[in-house]
Amino acid sequence: MASFYYAHGKLLLTAEYFILDGAKAIALPTKQGQKMEVIDHGDEDILYWKSYNYQGELWLDGVWSVSEMKWIEINDEAKATYIQLLFQYATKELGVQLSGHSVKTLLDFPNEWGLGSSSTLISLLSQWWKVDPYILLQQSFRGSGYDIACASASGPILYHIKGRQPQVEEIDFCPPFRNQIAFLFLGNKQNSREGIQHYRSLSIEKERWVKEINIITESLLNCSHLGQFEELLLKHEAIVSESLQLKRAQEKYFSDYKGVVKSLGAWGGDFVLVTHDGDFQSAQSYFANLGFPTLLTYNEIIL
Numbered sequence: 001m002a003s004f005y006y007a008h009g010k011l012l013l014t015a016e017y018f019i020l021d022g023a024k025a026i027a028l029p030t031k032q033g034q035k036m037e038v039i040d041h042g043d044e045d046i047l048y049w050k051s052y053n054y055q056g057e058l059w060l061d062g063v064w065s066v067s068e069m070k071w072i073e074i075n076d077e078a079k080a081t082y083i084q085l086l087f088q089y090a091t092k093e094l095g096v097q098l099s100g101h102s103v104k105t106l107l108d109f110p111n112e113w114g115l116g117s118s119s120t121l122i123s124l125l126s127q128w129w130k131v132d133p134y135i136l137l138q139q140s141f142r143g144s145g146y147d148i149a150c151a152s153a154s155g156p157i158l159y160h161i162k163g164r165q166p167q168v169e170e171i172d173f174c175p176p177f178r179n180q181i182a183f184l185f186l187g188n189k190q191n192s193r194e195g196i197q198h199y200r201s202l203s204i205e206k207e208r209w210v211k212e213i214n215i216i217t218e219s220l221l222n223c224s225h226l227g228q229f230e231e232l233l234l235k236h237e238a239i240v241s242e243s244l245q246l247k248r249a250q251e252k253y254f255s256d257y258k259g260v261v262k263s264l265g266a267w268g269g270d271f272v273l274v275t276h277d278g279d280f281q282s283a284q285s286y287f288a289n290l291g292f293p294t295l296l297t298y299n300e301i302i303l
């Protein structure tokens with residue numbers, strides 16, 4: 001008997017680091033994600049694990065001993081450490097039964113894209129184990145949780161944390177000018193944990209910035225014109241740049257670009273949002289000539 005599970009990737013349009021302090025964020029689940037197949041094989045003490053990348057190549061291959069709660073065979077111990085911690089926690093604290101299963105996971109996107117290989121895995125495991133995914137999150141990366149919310153969402157969401165509890169609201173976010181929005185991969189996978197640590201270390205007026213970001217987020221939800229959308233994005237970029245003392249991606253790489261470039265999530269890598277005048281091919285050529293060949297349309301990537 002086989003069971004199948006799916007989880008969506010994520011992009012964070014607003015709130016960035018301030019989501020950790022209650023700022024409201026527009027989060028966008030992606031069409032690309034990760035799938036998992038679980039098969040009962042009958043051996044009570046063994047779990048077989050295989051993970052494949054988006055090209056179908058096996059990158060993690062292991063055998064887990066349920067009784068010993070450790071890998072007895074593994075091709076990459078470093079990459080398997082994260083799964084090991086989740087297995088141990090689920091067994092000891094949640095009473096999850098891992099015995100007698102073969103598990104296969106398959107990513108829809110390149111690992112380096114940063115769309116959530118870890119958050120989608122947490123979502124998949126929580127679906128299989130029938131447990132709260134946010135509990136698993138707190139035992140691992142301890143991020144804001146918006147990526148966990150995106151994994152099971154059916155479309156864009158408004159996300160914020162209230163009293164340490166995630167608040168998720170599905171929203172009708174489908175800009176009429178979405179054909180003038182695209183997503184560019186910068187080619188530098190960002191470490192979210194390092195970004196969070198940097199944010200936590202800053203002595204800034206976070207409450208003030210959270211209020212301003214909330215105004216921008218609400219305004220973006222009611223935005224009907226590209227020009228207004230771009231103005232709001234620039235205000236948002238200015239807030240994050242000033243408060244975190246970080247240089248904008250547009251300043252660093254695309255200072256002569258006529259549209260707007262906005263960082264998404266942790267600054268410094270992964271994807272950025274770009275606006276253009278409707279000529280996608282020209283925008284694609286511009287970025288490709290600068291060494292950034294991966295530009296996806298709104299409809300290609302956003303669920």
